[in-house]
Amino acid sequence: MAEGAPSSSSLPPPRTRIFKIIVIGDSGVGKTCLTYRFCAGKFPDRTEATIGVDFRERLVEIDGEKIKIQLWDTAGQERFRKSMVQHYYRNVHAVVFVYDITNASSFRSLPSWIEECKQHALGSEVPRILVGNKCDLQDSVQVGTDEAQQFADSHSLPLFETSAKKPNGPEEGSQRNSDHVEAIFMTVAHKLKSQKPLALSQPAQGLGGAIDLNRGTDNKGDRGWGCTSC
Numbered sequence: 447m448a449e450g451a452p453s454s455s456s457l458p459p460p461r462t463r464i465f466k467i468i469v470i471g472d473s474g475v476g477k478t479c480l481t482y483r484f485c486a487g488k489f490p491d492r493t494e495a496t497i498g499v500d501f502r503e504r505l506v507e508i509d510g511e512k513i514k515i516q517l518w519d520t521a522g523q524e525r526f527r528k529s530m531v532q533h534y535y536r537n538v539h540a541v542v543f544v545y546d547i548t549n550a551s552s553f554r555s556l557p558s559w560i561e562e563c564k565q566h567a568l569g570s571e572v573p574r575i576l577v578g579n580k581c582d583l584q585d586s587v588q589v590g591t592d593e594a595q596q597f598a599d600s601h602s603l604p605l606f607e608t609s610a611k612k613p614n615g616p617e618e619g620s621q622r623n624s625d626h627v628e629a630i631f632m633t634v635a636h637k638l639k640s641q642k643p644l645a646l647s648q649p650a651q652g653l654g655g656a657i658d659l660n661r662g663t664d665n666k667g668d669r670g671w672g673c674t675s676c
């Protein structure tokens with residue numbers, strides 16, 4: 447080793463990168479339950495309407511790098527959003543749109559949530575996904591998979607259907623396959639990591655930094671993830 451060159455033991459420990467993912471959709475679709483399921487590993491005993499925003503974090507390891515996934519559980523009710531909405535969108539790395547498969551109105555609201563992203567000048571290259579929640583309630587389905595898939599395709603959004611309550615697959619006899627909440631958020635994290643490999647010359651940044659996960663992408667040929675109307 448050259449004299450004066452830092453040995454690996456004298457290098458500061460790498461800072462943990464933070465991926466900020468916002469979860470948006472109508473009130474009651476299950477945003478709190480989905481984020482809680484991913485970060486705490488279980489369905490919450492009870493929830494109350496989110497006021498402003500709640501944060502949940504989980505440290506994961508992807509290809510040997512520790513990454514903090516920070517989920518911003520936003521309020522679905524307009525009266526609880528107003529003052530906070532600017533903060534949601536600042537330095538956001540990915541967006542998860544949620545609707546409730548047993549509530550057609552929450553599905554019809556999706557264009558307005560997509561529009562809100564647009565209003566906040568989110569680049570079209572920021573990964574976005576669409577999640578239909580409450581797949582365990584098969585007797586009450588109001589939004590069929592085909593309809594949701596059509597919508598997702600028309601907006602270039604990957605679609606996942608899941609249940610925050612019973613994420614281990616469909617009930618016996620159900621036609622519908624449920625994605626696992628864990629797999630959904632990890633898919634987003636993998637996407638973000640692949641978009642922005644950790645460069646030694648570029649220290650990891652948290653919320654305060656203007657980390658740009660969207661440049662130098664390797665997503666040629668990828669289908670989905672962007673949003674054609676955003």
Ligand SMILES: Nc1nc2c(ncn2[C@@H]2O[C@H](COP(=O)(O)OP(=O)(O)OP(=O)(O)O)[C@@H](O)[C@H]2O)c(=O)[nH]1
Pocket residue numbers: 471472473474475476477478479480493494495496497520521522523579580581582583608609610611612
């Ligand atoms: N059966 C079933 N119920 C769910 C599921 N996810 C959420 N719920 C229920 O749906 C209701 C609303 O869930 P929340 O997670 O609080 O909804 P939210 O989208 O965060 O609502 P806001 O905070 O008002 O925006 C609660 O009664 C949950 O128990 C699910 O996957 N299956």
